[in-house]
Amino acid sequence: MSDLHDLCKFPTRPIDKTYIDQLKHYLSNGIPATYTVEEAYNYTHNIEDEEPSSTTTPLHLLCTFVPVDAKDEEKEIVSEMVEILFEYGAGWCFVDVNGDTPGCILIKRGLKDWKVYDQIVDAGVRAELLLRKVSEFDMEIIEDTDDLNHEEFENIPELVKEEPKEEVQQTKEEVDDAPDAPSQNQQSYLNTKLEYTDDALITKDRKDGVMMSWETDIMKLGSETLFAKGSLIEDNEEDSEINVLNIGFGMGIIDGMIQQKSPTTHYICEAHPDVLKKMKQDGWYDKPNVVVLEGRWQDRLDELLSNGKVFFNGIYYDTFSEHYSDMLELFDYVVGLLKSHGVFSFFNGLGADRQVIYEVYKKLVEIDLGNYGLNCQFEAIDIPKEMLQDNQDRSVWDNVKRSYWSCPVYYHPEIKFIDY
Template sequence: MADYDDSISGRISTDCPREIQQVLTAAWAHDVETVKKLLDVPEKARCQDPKTKETPLHAAIRACGEPSEDDTPEDLEAASKTVSELLLWGAIWNDVDDHDETPGCVAYRLGRTELYNLCVDSGVRAELLFGLMYGYEELPSGEEDEDEEMEVIEHADAPETNGNGTLEDGEEAPELVVVENIQESGVLVPEAESEAQADDEEDEGVTIEKEKEPKADVNSEAYLASKLTYSEGKLVDDDGNGVMMAWETGIMRQSVDALLPDKSSGKRILNIGFGMGIIDSMFAEIKPAVHHIIEAHPAVLEHISSSPECKFGPTWEQSGPEEGAYKVYSGKWQEICPQLLEEGQVYDAIYFDTFGEDYAQLRMFFTEFVPGLLDGQGIFGFFNGLGADRRICYDVYTKVAEMHLADAGLDVEWKVIDVDMKEMAEAGKGEWEGVRRRYWTLDKYRLPVCTFLG
């Protein structure tokens, strides 16, 4: 673990503007009354020390240090109240400091679970609210390099709030951008204030991160037009983004075990996203009655139909128990699924693992298609890479997805499985060699096992 200087002198710089210094110092001291007085505009709750990028939320959490026997219940209550007050005033749950830590990351590192949970809950509220009010835009699904990733996080910011987390009347909806790049599904937060607005706020002595140049994101359209390379243990696009990697084989195996607990033959299976065919090979082992695959990328389709290493070509299709039982549907699931619904297809197990699409697409799939395509006793699963390059985002998105799944009439049980991080700890090394961005950083995977509620 990195050794950070968590002292007040290390975090609140001597040349920090006075207005910011006052808020940071009051937050550090857990002086709720002074914090309340100073927070006369929401921007102040998200001011940052220009040098260390410390926000009041970072300060209030960092000041606690690691749990010790000197902690008194009053100290803990004051810390909690300060954090809650700041969040109420629009402090941002995922602003990062100069060590690329969000306030929640600091809380987690210090072992301050209660404060960590306050940050997670704030993240869930923010994501639900923004998703509800503005929807989401396309996800860059490939790996940005580390700098780019941080840049996106830096300019992620919350909209103006009236202090209760809701927008002021007549405000413009902020654009939503991806903060954490996730392999297959995106996590989105509101984009930074406009540069002009940030300038205004700087004039008032409050620093807000300025929006940077938009980046070339990986999105579905760009991904589906990209060149792909199958090589030993991975499938990458022409930007070096890892589309699918062999380290996920264990996750695929456990997903199959969860979707088909009794492994009996004769099951009806739908898999969305062929990739390296890892999960489809596992599905094929149990001799399904129906095995449908939907795949949209022309290079993957070419690999399926003509690569000698791929066993899901025309011979496999003809080997099904009846015509059309084993089939690769060419096209986007968004186009194929309505057709399957119309045909009255129903499956015992459905797995969803695409690339270059945002969380809204996954949500649309389980809201609009799973209810019609899944048998009443069937099981649905998806690759859960939501926010997986930062623990707090993973925790936030676990809760967000859980709520949206419930809205869709689905109950989710998260099966926690270990991920061996030995070869995956460093970007560009081990499993990540030749891959642009480390889209997975966590040692536990939450495998979703979804069934109909009730």
């Protein structure tokens, strides 16, 4: 292990400006901010052909060893160290030997309210925005530690000391999200058989959770948002025609709630054949105010835009096997189909398997919608303990292979046109 790693363990107190000077010394002399404990271990033990399965970076060590009793002056030094690490290319979402990102470590240590945590979230937002810009061009991204010459580090004065031998336990986390998995690939999902149980909609073979009854309270929030805000024009005057669009029927939870409000027209866009079959069996096609749009919203919403006759007081979005890139495309349709006083909302599960990623997406959504002239406000709702995938007691995920939630809070989005 190099002195850079040792420095980030805060071996002496107080944490003062000497830490800043040493950190700059190591980084400016060639040690990458992404240099991992695993790479150092492999080099020390002459392991050349084995690729590390985890990436414990200096930022991980800093978040692990920063003293919880640090004084305000020490916290400022630590925050400056984090900024320097990011300036030199530190990664905000690398996963260490325990499967944690630096942000995850701070959460587990009860340090989420520290400035360092906000710095990590902001770094995640910057990284996502930069990645989008880079992806517009044909560019090759080279990792800082590719073809790393570790011996060069030994030439830096007073840099590398002899470390005692210590075992680095490397574990490989099972990946259940192959590119062709139903949870990742829309066409694969549409070709996958689904199964309705008493309290969930799951993929029949893999037992992926597509939708579950625990989402009922969230769906109620969505329904109330669409009608309480989207049905009112200026001065609390109610619109004479209330049109609502729900994208993704699933178990029909929010659609049942929408029907109770008796909208003028209730559009439902659904693509999966098994769900459409269930809708026919349950009589949704026979409801006088319901219009079922069979197929992908990417195909069917073009027709509504071209028609130019239907505009919505409320639009709700909740699909499976789609990603944030799909939502960015959806925003183009929302601004074309939403009434000036209308409301857009969605099931906000973006990155909800990790709290720090969930909060990165929260900021990204606000930025992206702002570029469309839309204002997004979030209401924070506590999630019951039994809904969390890492709950050790009985949970709603007991019979589901792929859980999709581990955050203790739900950020309910309410999105309207900015009132200039």
